[in-house]
Amino acid sequence: MSSERPKLGPDIPKVITAWLSASGRVVYLTADRNWSEELSDAEVLTGAGAVDILAWAAKDQTRVSDPYFMQVTLDGKVAGRETIRETIRARGPTNHPMFGKQAGNN
Amino acid sequence: MYRYDEFDDTLVRERAKQFRGQVERRLKGELKEEHFKPLRLQNGVYLQLHAYMLRVAIPYGQLSAKKMRQLALIADKFDKGYAHFTTRQNVQYNWIRLADMPDVLDVLADVEMHAIQTSGNCIRNVTSDHLAGANLDEIEDPRPWCEIIRQWSTFHPEFSSLPRKFKIAVTAGETDRAAVRVHDIGLHMKKNAEGRIGFEFIVGGGLGRTPFVGPTVREWVAKEDLLSYLEANMRIYNRHGRRDNKYKARIKILVSELGLEEYRRQVEEEFAAQNTWEKVVLPQDEVDRITAYFAAPKFAALPAISAAFDAFKAGSREYARWAKNNLRPHRTPGYVSVHVALKQQGEAPGDASSDQMRALADIGETYALDDIRVAHEQDIVYPHVKLDDVPAVYAALKAAGLHASNAGLASDIIACPGLDYCNLSNARSISVANEIQAVFADPEFEDDVGTLHVNVSGCINACGHHHVGHIGILGVDKKGEEFYQVLFGGRADEKATIATIQGPGLRHEEVAPAIRRVIDQYLTLRRDKSEKFIDTLSRVGQAPFKDALYAAA
Helix, strand or coil: CCCCCCCCCCCCCEEEEEECCCCCEEECCCCCEEEEECCCHHEEEECCCCCHHHHHHHHCCEEEEEEEEEECCCCCCCCCCCCCHHCCCCHHCCCCCCHHHHCCCC | CCCHHHHHHHHHHHHHHHHHHHHHHHHCCCCCCHHHHHHHHHHEEECCCEEECCCECCHHEEEEEEHHHHHHHHHHHHHCCCEEECCCCEEEEECCHHHHHHHHHHHCCCCCCCCCECCCEEEECCCCCCCCCCCCCCCCCCCHHHHHHHHCCCCCHHHCCCCCECCCEEEEECCCCHHHCCCCCEEEEEEEECCCCEEEEECCEEEECECCCCCCCEEEHHHHHHHHHHHHHHHHHHHCCCCHHHCCCCCCHHHHHHHHHHHHHHHHHHHHHHHCCCCCCCCHHHHHHHHHCCCCCCCCCCCCCCCCHHHHHHHHHHHHHHHHHEECCCCCEEEEEECCCCCCCCCCCCCEEHHHHHHHHHHHHCCCCCCEEEEEECCCEEEEEEEEHHHHHHHHHCCCCCCCCCCCCCCCCCCHHHCCCCCCCCCCHHHHHHHHHCCCHHHHHHHCCCEEEEEEECCCCCCCHHHHCCCCEEEEEEEEEEEEEEEEECHHHHHHHCCCCCCCCHHHHHHHHHHHHHHHHHHCCCCCCCCHHHHHHHHHHHHHHHHHCCEEE
């Protein structure tokens, strides 16, 4: 049973996020079409063209798995109804502050 | 405990080798994720919120010290030094790299373990009573039958692509500790009118989005017909189970939509129509061979009373409390079963560090006849411990931080990993569980409240079994905010009942205070201290508890 993410219209600022295929680490798509583990490196997308970039990301299957749109503010901070999920995903489990990106050991 | 023969060993190692090739192809880009996903799932590999997660099967929840140490080794070498024991008697690792998975499967194969069929639309790990072979009310040890089903169902070609996952549990006690009525098929070993032991077939139970207590399809099935009757059920499900809608694909929906009588008619027709050549009649010598692996250990002849144990209990309130709450009677004089609650205050329910796992292994080897069980309550159980050894066991558990004295009490909470780890979850479970645990931090208060099962799930998939908690908590997403619905009146035992949702969800910080108000209401309403929460609820109804739940809202 897969998790379904909310649909984001073209006007909503978003980034593309996925998991690295080899490690499963959470990554974000950068403007130069690379994948970074830092959300701050991600390219913030708006407009109808974002769909084409997601389609490109979906084909980048050697490097990543299951890319999807994630809502952010215009300056790239986590936003929207999945803020809690994506904040945890970006940082690490709230009950285990010693694990994940928040601890620098993901 | 069952030991692998050459066929088992070859099968598991060949599967690990096959998966190594699949992983290599995935990492080279020769396999796309959409094609790789069903392959990894068949080997227990999920992609979770932060990383890949590996679910390892613990058949009917039984481990040896050697296996437990190997699980600890995996935690240290490939993960972050801990593991999570689940409500289906499995163990999960949260941080393993895909590239390392084949090596992990090899390490598991070295101790006769694997992750086969711990995911995917197949027959999953068969679960059982964690006190099997030790408890007082058992008519027969169910584990050989679990093992027979495990062997039959592993790579069964007809049932490897079912409409949805399929869970089987077997119990043989009057008290159901395996939650058989909320499984796809629950088998309850019982005697028929002639005194022969067979199986009651309970089909179509389950939790999740549409919870059901399973109805009895047949009161008694002979042992020799076990696999044939299972096949008849599986065939009806495989033939008619819905594949167009994953939310309606479990057998519980089929049984419900067909109606019990029609479902039963079809199963009986299928069972009767099985040809001689396809009927799986269990050969007695094979049953005997497998049963021999589960022969009772050689218990020492001991008096029923132990001076050492009595002195231990008298030694302090701490010892007495632990003994009262965490020990279970054993059928053999001088022995007891020890319940190790993986529920220390503030820890994730079901988690154990690698050091704790090694301590559990050492204790199991030294004091518990090398028999270690995982309970579906996410706890560890030693079924066979001498009363004389209980003081030493407690000391060793305490040294490892595993001495929570709350087995079966309010802070012995079942909780799924929730939104802190799970890709499907809507809300956090662990933090809510920890906050509820804190309500019961005072041992005297928790003892006064007595038996209380609190189950927490982070989403409707119900891995935290919230439907069958005396108090269930269900995390939901409401416009991006975590809310928690509260349910009352569930139970997973032989009186299995689906709990009732009380009303609007509470905010995260409101849950623990609300539970405290509900408990205060119980303390006011109970007849006396012997009346459990669930019984008071049943006697007076849910309304006063609901009033208390929302009193401050």
